[in-house]
Structure formats: C-alpha cells, structure tokens
Amino acid sequence: MSKKILILSQSYLESTTDQVCQWMDYLKIPYLRLNGEDFFRFQQLSDLPDNTETAVVWYRRKIAHFPAEFSLKQPDFNSQYTMKRFLVDEFNGLHSFLFHSIDAQKWLNDPLSEKNLNKLQVLQLARRLNILTPFTEVVTTKTKIMALLEQYPALIVKPLSECILLEDTERRAYKMLTSTIDQKSLGAVPETFFPSLVQERIVKKFEIRTFYLDGVCYSMAIFSQNNRKTTDDFRNYDNHRPNRTVPYKLPADLEHKLDQLMKILRFRTGSIDLMVDMQGNYHFLEINPEGQFGMVSHPCNYYLEKKFARLLHQSVLHEKEIHQQPENKENAAPATVFSEAE
Amino acid sequence: MEYLNIYANCQLVKGANMSLLCDLQMRRFYHLPNDTAEVLLFLQQYSIDECIAHYGEDNREAIAGYVDFFVSRELGFIDDRILPELTAMELTWDRFADITNVVIEYQETIDYTGSFFRELLDQHLEGLEIRFYQPVALPELRELLALFSDSTLRHIKLVLPYEKSLNIAALDELVKKHQRVKSLLVHSSPEEKLEKIFSNSVPVYYFTGKINSCMACGEIRAHHFTVNTELFTESLRFNSCLNRKLSIDQQGYIKNCPSMRENYGHVADTSLQAVLDNKTFNRYNHIRKDDIAVCKDCEFRHVCTDCRAYIENPQDIYSKPLKCGYNPYTNNWEEWAQHPMKQAAIEWYGMAEIIK
Ligand code: SF4
Ligand code: SF4
Numbered sequence: 001m002s003k004k005i006l007i008l009s010q011s012y013l014e015s016t017t018d019q020v021c022q023w024m025d026y027l028k029i030p031y032l033r034l035n036g037e038d039f040f041r042f043q044q045l046s047d048l049p050d051n052t053e054t055a056v057v058w059y060r061r062k063i064a065h066f067p068a069e070f071s072l073k074q075p076d077f078n079s080q081y082t083m084k085r086f087l088v089d090e091f092n093g094l095h096s097f098l099f100h101s102i103d104a105q106k107w108l109n110d111p112l113s114e115k116n117l118n119k120l121q122v123l124q125l126a127r128r129l130n131i132l133t134p135f136t137e138v139v140t141t142k143t144k145i146m147a148l149l150e151q152y153p154a155l156i157v158k159p160l161s162e163c164i165l166l167e168d169t170e171r172r173a174y175k176m177l178t179s180t181i182d183q184k185s186l187g188a189v190p191e192t193f194f195p196s197l198v199q200e201r202i203v204k205k206f207e208i209r210t211f212y213l214d215g216v217c218y219s220m221a222i223f224s225q226n227n228r229k230t231t232d233d234f235r236n237y238d239n240h241r242p243n244r245t246v247p248y249k250l251p252a253d254l255e256h257k258l259d260q261l262m263k264i265l266r267f268r269t270g271s272i273d274l275m276v277d278m279q280g281n282y283h284f285l286e287i288n289p290e291g292q293f294g295m296v297s298h299p300c301n302y303y304l305e306k307k308f309a310r311l312l313h314q315s316v317l318h319e320k321e322i323h324q325q326p327e328n329k330e331n332a333a334p335a336t337v338f339s340e341a342e
Numbered sequence: 343m344e345y346l347n348i349y350a351n352c353q354l355v356k357g358a359n360m361s362l363l364c365d366l367q368m369r370r371f372y373h374l375p376n377d378t379a380e381v382l383l384f385l386q387q388y389s390i391d392e393c394i395a396h397y398g399e400d401n402r403e404a405i406a407g408y409v410d411f412f413v414s415r416e417l418g419f420i421d422d423r424i425l426p427e428l429t430a431m432e433l434t435w436d437r438f439a440d441i442t443n444v445v446i447e448y449q450e451t452i453d454y455t456g457s458f459f460r461e462l463l464d465q466h467l468e469g470l471e472i473r474f475y476q477p478v479a480l481p482e483l484r485e486l487l488a489l490f491s492d493s494t495l496r497h498i499k500l501v502l503p504y505e506k507s508l509n510i511a512a513l514d515e516l517v518k519k520h521q522r523v524k525s526l527l528v529h530s531s532p533e534e535k536l537e538k539i540f541s542n543s544v545p546v547y548y549f550t551g552k553i554n555s556c557m558a559c560g561e562i563r564a565h566h567f568t569v570n571t572e573l574f575t576e577s578l579r580f581n582s583c584l585n586r587k588l589s590i591d592q593q594g595y596i597k598n599c600p601s602m603r604e605n606y607g608h609v610a611d612t613s614l615q616a617v618l619d620n621k622t623f624n625r626y627n628h629i630r631k632d633d634i635a636v637c638k639d640c641e642f643r644h645v646c647t648d649c650r651a652y653i654e655n656p657q658d659i660y661s662k663p664l665k666c667g668y669n670p671y672t673n674n675w676e677e678w679a680q681h682p683m684k685q686a687a688i689e690w691y692g693m694a695e696i697i698k
Contacts, residue, residue: 018494019438022438022439022466022494023438025438025466026438026439026466027438221427221428223349223416223419241416242367242368244349244351244367244416245351245367246349246350246351246367246428246431247350247428247429247430247431247432248427248428248429249426249427249429250427251427298571299351299367300431300432301431301432301433301434301571301575302432303434303436306436306438
C-alpha cells in the first residue's frame with residue numbers, strides 16, 4: 001500500500017476539513033480521513049492507521065460527540081459529569097496513542113508539543129525572540145492588582161487554559177470571555193482568589209489574526225473598535241455590526257520572528273493572534289495550533305484550503321523521496337474498516 | 343495629516359457615468375457619480391488636506407462629506423497615514439469542481455439515478471436549481487430530493503408552480519427533511535408575497551407570473567444584484583452565468599443552460615467527462631462582462647449576473663443581455679420588452695407570446 005496523507009478530524013461541523021478534502025478530491029490527491037467517530041468501528045488495535053503506511057498527518061480535530069450513550073443507575077449531576085470526563089479520558093487514551101505510534105516528524109504539527117502547549121511558555125519564547133508581548137502576570141491577591149493598576153491604567157483577566165462554555169439548567173450557553181479590571185471595577189475583586197492570569201490592557205487600533213502555513217504568514221486585520229460590545233474580544237460577535245476583516249501584511253522582520261517561534265514549537269501550521277496599539281506597535285498574544293483558518297481564508301480570499309491541500313501533497317511527495325522504499329503495487333482500498341474520504 | 347484608509351473589500355467599479363462602490367464583506371453597494379469616485383481614488387494616495395488643495399477650497403465641504411460618509415458607513419477609517427500593510431485583496435476565483443452549478447428542468451420520464459447523474463453528484467456541486475413547469479405531487483418531490491441526500495451538494499433551489507396542496511406547512515416539513523433546499527420560487531401564484539419557513543431561514547417567493555418554459559429565464563433586475571466576493575471575483579475572469587454550469591433540459595439533453603440550442607448528448611448515453619472535455623461546452627466560460635458590449639461600461643457589471651442565451655443581437659455573442667433594461671450611459675432603467683431596439687431579437691427568439 002502506498003504511503004498516505006492521514007487527516008484526523010471529526011465527521012461533522014468541520015467545514016475546514018471538508019473543504020480541504022474537497023480540494024484534494026479535485027486535485028486528485030489521495031488521502032485518508034479518519035474521524036473520531038470511526039474509532040467506534042474499530043475491531044482491534046491493528047485497525048488504527050499504521051506508521052509505515054502514513055506519510056504525513058494533519059491533526060485537525062478529535063471528535064464532536066461520542067456516538068455512544070451511557071446511563072447510570074442513579075443519575076445525578078456530579079456523577080454524570082464525572083462519567084463524561086471519564087469517557088473523554090478513555091477516548092483520549094486511545095486517540096493519543098497515534099501521537100506515539102506515528103513518527104513525530106510526519107505530523108504537520110508535533111502532536112506532543114501541541115498537546116502540551118502552555119500559554120505562559122509561548123509568551124516567554126516570544127519575548128526571547130524579541131517579539132513584543134503585553135505585560136503578563138499571574139496573581140492571587142487584590143493588593144497585587146492594585147499595585148499593577150498603578151503602572152497600567154487597566155488590566156485584563158483571561159484563562160491560563162482555554163475559554164470554556166458553560167450551560168445553565170435551561171441549556172443556555174454562556175461563553176467565557178476576556179474581561180477588564182480598572183479602578184472602577186476594582187471593587188468587585190475579592191481580597192484573594194484562584195491564581196489568575198492578568199495582562200496589561202492594550203488600547204488597540206485593530207487586531208490581527210495570522211494563519212501560518214509552512215513558513216508563510218497569511219494575515220487579516222480585524223477592526224472592531226467602533227463596536228463597544230467587542231472591544232475586549234472579537235469572538236463576542238455582534239451580528240448587526242460585524243467586524244471589518246481585511247487582508248494584512250505584517251512587517252518582514254515580525255514575520256521572520258513568528259516563523260522562528262513556530263519552528264521552535266515544531267508547528268508547520270497554526271493561527272497567531274496579535275494586537276496593534278494606537279502607536280502601531282505589534283503585541284503578540286497567543287498561538288492556536290489547531291487553527292480554524294476558514295475565518296481568515298474566506299474574508300481575505302486567500303484560498304488557504306487549497307494551499308493546505310497542496311502542502312499535504314508536497315509533504316507526501318517529499319516523504320516518498322526520503323524513504324525510497326520498494327513500493328507494494330497494491331492500489332486497492334485500505335484494509336481498514338473505516339471510510340476513505342467522504 | 344489625516345488620511346482616509348478604505349478597506350480592501352470595498353471595491354470601486356467605474357461605469358460610463360456612475361460608479362459602484364461594492365462592499366463585498368457587508369454585501370451592500372453604493373451608487374456614486376464618477377466625480378465622487380475620482381475623489382476617492384485621489385484620497386487613496388493623498389491626505390485629506392492635499393485632496394482639498396487639489397480640488398479647491400470650494401469643494402472642501404463636499405470632500406469632507408465624502409470622508410464622513412465613508413467613516414460613518416464603516417467603509418474606511420482615518421489615520422495619520424495610508425497603512426501600506428493593509429494590502430489589496432487578491433481577486434482570484436477558483437472552485438474545487440469542474441461543474442459548480444446545475445439546472446434541471448424536471449420531467450417525470452427521465453431517470454435521475456443513472457450514471458450521468460452519479461458522475462455529476464461526485465463533483466462537489468455548489469448549487470442545483472430544479473425547475474418544475476408542471477404541478478408536482480409531494481411524494482414525487484420527496485423522492486427526487488432524496489437522491490441528493492448523500493452528496494456534497496450545498497444548496498438546492500426549487501422552482502414550482504402554485505399548488506394548493508403544497509402549502510406552507512407542507513413546504514416547511516419538506517425543507518426540514520431536506521435541508522439542502524435553501525430557497526423556493528412558487529410561480530403562477532394567486533398573489534405576490536414572501537414567506538419564510540424553517541425558522542425563518544428559507545425564503546419562499548410567491549410570484550404571479552408563469553414559468554412554463556426556459557424562456558422565462560435571463561431577466562436582469564436591480565433586485566437580483568448580488569454583492570459578494572464570490573460573484574465579484576468570478577465575474578472578473580469568467581462568465582457570471584454559465585461558467586462551470588451544466589443543465590439537463592426536459593428531454594434529458596445536456597446543455598450549458600436549458601435555453602441554449604446546442605446540446606452535448608443525452609443523459610442516457612453520455613459521460614460527464616466527455617462533456618467536460620468538449621471545447622464547445624466550455625466556450626462561454628471566458629466571456630466576461632468586460633468583454634460584452636454595454637455591460638463593459640456598466641457600473642453594475644460585477645454584481646450583475648450575465649445571460650448568454652438571450653442577447654440583443656443573436657448574431658453577436660458579445661452583445662448585451664436582451665432582458666436588461668438598464669442604460670449605463672443615461673443611468674435609466676426602461677422596460678426591456680417595450681424597447682424598440684429589442685423587438686427584432688424578441689421575435690428571433692419567438693418570445694413575443696411569453697412577455698406580453
Ligand atoms: S444564460 Fe440566460 S437563460 Fe441561460 S441560465 Fe443564464 S440567465 Fe438563464
Ligand atoms: S448593462 Fe449589463 S452589467 Fe449592466 S445591468 Fe445590464 S446586464 Fe447587467
């Protein structure tokens with residue numbers, strides 16, 4: 001069997017993967033798309049994609065919902081939640097085996113680096129590369145916040161991990177967002193609290209979302225300042241006055257530093273968030289290696305889905321060159337039980 | 343010094359007298375005199391003060407008015423320089439399919455499950471329009487729509503004659519089951535109205551006119567104009583109706599569009615690849631609005647769709663769509679069907695009966 005492009009994704013709500021796959025179909029690039037849901041159809045460990053058959057792996061998503069139900073004899077909120085967490089861990093125990101069984105250099109992004117990505121570490125790396133970052137601290141007391149407010153007119157609090165969605169009993173979803181602390185809102189801050197990440201608040205002219213694709217930065221400026229509702233975080237969409245999103249070209253030296261940063265982290269793709277202050281300085285905020293690039297590709301007409309398909313193709317060709325193994329002429333369908341592409 | 347930065351997805355299209363500012367992101371357009379467009383082009387290189395100096399103090403108020411308009415409509419913003427980092431948008435167009443749009447004139451005797459249709463559905467189709475000239479029963483409609491359930495086709499538009507049994511509740515149920523159906527046009531209806539079904543997401547346009555043949559197609563009306571990056575960029579390089587379009591007429595013949603005379607074989611015995619490889623099939627793809635008489639001087643040319651089946655001069659494939667009443671030299675809309683210059687073509691197409 002010839003060496004394959006392996007795409008790890010989920011079966012629905014994945015328009016980015018769908019479009020990359022559609023481009024590959026059109027360009028006649030063979031690939032194998034393995035959705036998290038397919039793991040429920042495996043019969044044995046050997047049904048998992050094999051290292052020798054795989055040339056390159058793009059890990060996009062794991063799974064949206066388990067196609068399996070569970071019930072507890074005495075359901076109550078806590079055990080439901082514990083059970084859910086347990087199943088997630090069980091699933092991950094299987095899924096992340098691939099991170100070890102398939103050689104790290106075959107992954108577009110080093111899977112363990114991606115899994116263990118730490119916001120504070122990324123900021124530290126960026127600073128070492130002389131990329132400007134907002135002043136960042138982790139604090140536990142109001143006294144410390146007051147001291148910081150002497151130096152910075154306002155601070156923002158955001159999670160050290162990722163923003164989560166909370167659901168109330170009526171299943172209304174609440175999204176965690178970044179919020180601001182200044183002299184006015186200081187009253188609401190307790191004396192001591194859980195260790196929390198605070199950053200100086202940058203008064204922004206606009207934000208930048210860059211999609212990094214194998215050494216090239218595709219950037220987009222996001223103008224949201226006219227929009228009071230979104231001054232802290234543009235993900236809080238305002239449908240009536242959407243943010244203006246336009247193509248942008250970062251200065252060459254910043255692109256070069258971002259390239260170094262991504263290379264240190266062993267990421268060939270990912271999205272990078274930056275902010276431009278009123279003076280025009282660039283502040284690096286964070287990296288999201290999973291990168292939902294449709295939101296940059298479509299507004300800027302970058303055709304990143306097609307470029308991504310080409311990158312996967314090049315990687316497979318490149319891989320073939322390195323390992324000039326005698327090829328088994330079998331062109332038949334894969335031996336595994338899951339579906340090839342869509 | 344203050345400069346007006348205009349967002350790259352706000353594109354200016356100049357016509358003979360008027361220009362169109364197309365806000366491709368917000369999907370709106372602004373109709374402007376060419377003089378105003380000149381000023382805007384000047385402002386893309388010079389400061390507001392330099393602009394006033396160039397056009398004279400007398401125009402200060404007018405220029406300030408344009409700038410305010412741009413800022414208040416969020417078409418641009420003021421800064422102390424023109425930001426060179428805000429690069430131009432690449433106006434390329436591409437799709438992952440050789441056929442993106444399909445029109446089917448439904449006929450119950452045609453087998454829509456044959457190999458030609460299977461090949462067609464293997465393309466990652468964007469849109470499918472199914473035209474019913476005769477009343478259709480709900481079970482038949484359901485059966486037809488089920489054929490597309492496993493494809494990657496994105497949206498379906500249904501054109502149906504008015505039928506009492508196809509009431510709003512029935513249509514609502516239908517589109518809930520077949521979520522690719524994104525819009526419906528009900529012709530021969532007792533009244534003109536717009537209804538929205540499936541939690542307001544799918545429009546149903548009721549239209550009193552009859553659509554009983556392909557000759558009803560090709561009307562160019564201002565309310566059909568569409569402002570978005572897809573159409574804008576496609577129309578810069580390709581025909582904005584026929585590029586990557588394929589149709590199957592009532593007799594099962596494969597055509598560029600049902601209204602065209604030439605066909606490329608019958609669905610029963612033709613392969614899609616053979617059609618795609620046929621040079622004649624692709625001959626309309628590259629006829630751009632910029633190549634078409636009159637349209638090339640029209641400010642609407644990249645928000646308007648084209649028509650090559652019905653043109654003012656049937657002998658000249660580069661002549662203007664017959665069913666357009668707009669004159670970009672006078673900026674007036676007239677009823678095309680009454681226009682003296684169009685009567686010869688109307689007769690040539692045998693259309694007089696239909697449009698009266
Ligand atoms: S070419 Fe004219 S008649 Fe044919 S589909 Fe296009 S608009 Fe309709
Ligand atoms: S003149 Fe051409 S481009 Fe202008 S509205 Fe008519 S058909 Fe469209």
